[in-house]
Amino acid sequence: MSVKENIRACIAKIKGDRTNSFIEVFEERALAQSEKIDALLAAGDESLILAGAPVALKDNMVIKGETASCSSKILEGFVSPYDAEVVTRLEKAGAVIIGRTNMDEFAMGSSTETSAFGVTRNPLDLDRVPGGSSGGSAAAVAGGLVPYSLGSDTGGSIRQPASFCGICGMKPTYGAVSRYGLIAFASSLDQIGPFAKDMASIEKIFNVLAGKDDKDETSCEIDREILRKKKIVCGIPKEFSGSSPEVQELFNKAVKKLSAEFEIEDVSLPSTEYAVSIYYIIAPSEASSNLSRFDGIRYGFRAEAANLAETYFKTRGEGFGDEVKRRIMLGAFALSSGYYDAYYMKALKVRRLIKDEFDRAFQKADVIISPTSPRTAFKLGEITDPLSLYMQDVYTIPANMAGLPAVSIPCGKCDDGLPAGFQIMAPRKQDSFLIDTAKKIEEIFKGE
Amino acid sequence: MNDFLISIGLEVHVQLKTKTKMFCSCAVDPESPPNTNICPVCTGQPGVLPVKNEEAVLLGIRAGLALNCKIEKFSVFARKNYFYPDLPKAYQISQYELPVASGGYIKAGGKKIRLVRAHLEEDAGKLLHAIGSEEVDGSLVDLNRCGTPLLEIVSEPDIDSPQLAFDYLKSLRRLMRYAGISDCDMEKGSLRCDCNISIRRCEDEPLGVKAEIKNMNSFKELKDAAAYEIERQKKLLDSGGKVVQETRLWNSSKGKTFSMRSKEEASDYRYFPDPDLKPIYVSGEMLEIEKAGLPELPGAVKERFMNQGLTEYQADILTDEKVLADYFDKIIAGLTPDGQEEAANIVISNLLAEANQSNLPLDAFLNSVKPAYICELVKFRQEGKINKQVLKTIFPKMIKEQKAPRELIKDVNIVSDESEIVKLVEDAIRANASSWEDYRAGKEKASGRIVSHVMKESRGAADPATVMRILKRMAGE
Incomplete structure (x- = not known):
């Protein structure tokens, strides 16, 4: 089967999708790229790591000549004049970018329900959410539409939907994958990462994506050498104990399976108690500034208005959804003069404490394990209270605060028949070691 | 209030x-x-x-x-x-x-x-x-x-x-x-x-x-x-x-x-x-690399110029623009220390006046004037070969025609032979006998009439400084 035929089949599958995981399929671009890859393959080029592989991108990564929207009305009509670094790297490796996937508006949410393009459903149960904010990318892989997709993770937006959809999702070390071309939500936390059904696929695509990029000052080289340990020590933070009974039970069973090959240790991360609180200061603060550029002047949606001030008020008033507005207000408040020290500065100090506590925990443990999310996929519309929704990220946010690499891998199904993810975190830049360890754990879970 | x-x-x-x-x-x-x-x-x-x-x-x-x-x-x-x-x-x-x-x-x-x-x-x-x-x-x-x-x-x-x-x-x-x-x-x-x-x-x-x-x-x-x-x-x-x-x-x-x-x-x-x-x-x-790479700053250049004998007024003007200070440094590199003051005079009175009249930016203007020409002018002045009037006449020509001063003074009527000036001074004394008496009696100002007589007779070709020197010498005899 040629790449082109394969891509045609893939597009057909996406068109029959009932989960609304895609916002747009880049048919023309995908077919053009597949022809190119077919020609390279015919010429005997064996260097393309992802030759012909369809990859779906979350709708917050830009592609030259294509629309990008962050699932928001405010970017209506925006066509990117440039490629994100991940797009360049994927296409160079022979991947075919097949389309853009649905997400919570500007990646703000944990259910993909705040999208301006409707909700995405969980392919395992259409009445349930796929998680979020990268819900479309998770559903696309879980539903078998594509083998790979990319998401972005600011507080758990890759790992939690991976958990809800029963697949693998990785948030690399902060800076391991260039953010150039990722429409920013919270710059100091945002990180692009892949979804796939198994860790071998995650490893393959991650190696294409990772590496220092001169266009992103915060990007870095990771340690590609895999640490060899006689017996890997898994630390379980005693503070991560707020799970639903079925999730906790599944996690306990999973840990038991590991104990033959791995050493299990208790660790303590006392300041992670405040991780969600400070996340909702730091992330909205950065977002309030990052999202200021959507002002109706140069691109995207512009409301009819009588003067400049009205242009700003009406464009942003009509263009952003409620959750985005809520976070912009929260962030603008936290940064305003007179409150900065009490909120933003203090939050940064707590963030530092969390980092230090992880450093200490990693002296005792090689990796830290926990459930990915305190519960399994909930029903569409089930959680409407923002605070309850925010608490869904309680186990994932700490890794963003400390810049750590973390994966969520499936570890079976709970009594309610829904999957729950198993989170593994590693020290900064130890992404290769993390992937290697996750592969071993994946083997153990599969072998049951 | x-x-x-x-x-x-x-x-x-x-x-x-x-x-x-x-x-x-x-x-x-x-x-x-x-x-x-x-x-x-x-x-x-x-x-x-x-x-x-x-x-x-x-x-x-x-x-x-x-x-x-x-x-x-x-x-x-x-x-x-x-x-x-x-x-x-x-x-x-x-x-x-x-x-x-x-x-x-x-x-x-x-x-x-x-x-x-x-x-x-x-x-x-x-x-x-x-x-x-x-x-x-x-x-x-x-x-x-x-x-x-x-x-x-x-x-x-x-x-x-x-x-x-x-x-x-x-x-x-x-x-x-x-x-x-x-x-x-x-x-x-x-x-x-x-x-x-x-x-x-x-x-x-x-x-x-x-x-x-x-x-x-x-x-x-x-x-x-x-x-x-x-x-x-x-x-x-x-x-x-x-x-x-x-x-x-x-x-x-x-x-x-x-x-x-x-x-x-x-x-x-x-x-x-x-x-x-x-x-x-x-x-x-x-920081050390940047410090070492820092050029001499205007305060230091001004101080150096004053230590070399220029007045504060002159040093201020010459250090106003770096290109000018650099240019001046090039001139004095071709002169003995006693020529510096005259060089400053020529740069301030003649060169900057021309620069202002040209529509060029200062750096472009200075690029069009060879520092060696200015050096030559300074030497001629020191030797009494040209007076201020002549300097003023040949200066714009030197820039416009890109000719060395030694070429230009050939065309100008210049009295550089001292015996000739002595003759002119003697004539002037004869024509202004009373002024001569007053001058000899100690009235410095009385010299004006005599000097201006010489200048008029020579059609500006004599150097007033040389005339004064001769006059003084004759009065002292």
Whole structure:
């Protein structure tokens, strides 16, 4: 089967999708790229790591000549004049970018329900959410539409939907994958990462994506050498104990399976108690500034208005959804003069404490394990209270605060028949070691 | 009525002389057609990231050194958030709590004006209002300037007069130009200045409420605006009123300042460290390299010129522009020390006069005049071969025709033979016998008639200094 035929089949599958995981399929671009890859393959080029592989991108990564929207009305009509670094790297490796996937508006949410393009459903149960904010990318892989997709993770937006959809999702070390071309939500936390059904696929695509990029000052080289340990020590933070009974039970069973090959240790991360609180200061603060550029002047949606001030008020008033507005207000408040020290500065100090506590925990443990999310996929519309929704990220946010690499891998199904993810975190830049360890754990879970 | 103490602080923006913008690789070129030096980064497209221009950072460090600042080992870029159509990201990347340089001073008008800080930032774009025009009917934005590297230099309120504000800005400009940091051309906008003014009745009182004055487009406008604002505040206080904290705009055609916005209307910029940029780390080694690379600054050049025997007046003029000081150094390299004063005279009286008349920028003009020619002129003057009149005649020719002075003096009637001048002096004494008697009796002024007689007879070809020397000698005999 040629790449082109394969891509045609893939597009057909996406068109029959009932989960609304895609916002747009880049048919023309995908077919053009597949022809190119077919020609390279015919010429005997064996260097393309992802030759012909369809990859779906979350709708917050830009592609030259294509629309990008962050699932928001405010970017209506925006066509990117440039490629994100991940797009360049994927296409160079022979991947075919097949389309853009649905997400919570500007990646703000944990259910993909705040999208301006409707909700995405969980392919395992259409009445349930796929998680979020990268819900479309998770559903696309879980539903078998594509083998790979990319998401972005600011507080758990890759790992939690991976958990809800029963697949693998990785948030690399902060800076391991260039953010150039990722429409920013919270710059100091945002990180692009892949979804796939198994860790071998995650490893393959991650190696294409990772590496220092001169266009992103915060990007870095990771340690590609895999640490060899006689017996890997898994630390379980005693503070991560707020799970639903079925999730906790599944996690306990999973840990038991590991104990033959791995050493299990208790660790303590006392300041992670405040991780969600400070996340909702730091992330909205950065977002309030990052999202200021959507002002109706140069691109995207512009409301009819009588003067400049009205242009700003009406464009942003009509263009952003409620959750985005809520976070912009929260962030603008936290940064305003007179409150900065009490909120933003203090939050940064707590963030530092969390980092230090992880450093200490990693002296005792090689990796830290926990459930990915305190519960399994909930029903569409089930959680409407923002605070309850925010608490869904309680186990994932700490890794963003400390810049750590973390994966969520499936570890079976709970009594309610829904999957729950198993989170593994590693020290900064130890992404290769993390992937290697996750592969071993994946083997153990599969072998049951 | 009462005398007030004046406190002026200046916030000066200088455009750094870099090839590319602060955070992207677009060219810095104010002459380009609108929106041609732009890219996704400087137009604030979704998803872009800034990357520091190392050249701009080094210029910032160099500026800090030239301004006697403390260079911070660790400094941070911060976002200044506000909405305006010329600011594509709706925040300006600047420095806030941790600037690249702090403290320091500038010497001006015989005083040391202390500095608060110098920090790096990016410029905004430009708006063009074409409301009502047939083609557009609206406002246009040109983002060519957007992202141009700037250094903001903030002074303490140590300036106590409009004249000192003027002198301070001149000194600052000279320093920046010497150190190769900025062209500081106010007309082209590469030097901009905001002025904070407050007044109070005595030293014991705290500083008065200040007004910030913007929109001065020349050194003179700065002086005028400051003078106007001081008078306005004085009158206000004398009549029992209060100065309110506000931003005022200078209107040069009306010669007045007008209120633009009050403190209440001022934005809360919600500064915070830019998470997209890494801090600037300045190592000891980097600092040593920059220090060693710093050119001789105007204060030092002036001192050197004065030690070489020039007057302060001469040294001031010659060090006003680095190109001129460099040029003068080239001249004196070809002269013996006793020729320096004459060289200074020729440069100041003849060369600069010609430079002003040419429409060339000073550096281009100086490039068109060989320093060796000036050396030749100095030697001729020292030897008494030419007088000032002749100098004045041949000088423009020398530049226009690119001919050496020795070529030009061939065509000029010059009396350089001393015996001939002696003859002329003897004739003049005969024709002005009474003046001669008076002169011999000690009346110095009486020599005037005799000398002018010689000059008239020689049609200006004799050197008055030589004539005087001969006259003195004859009177002493």
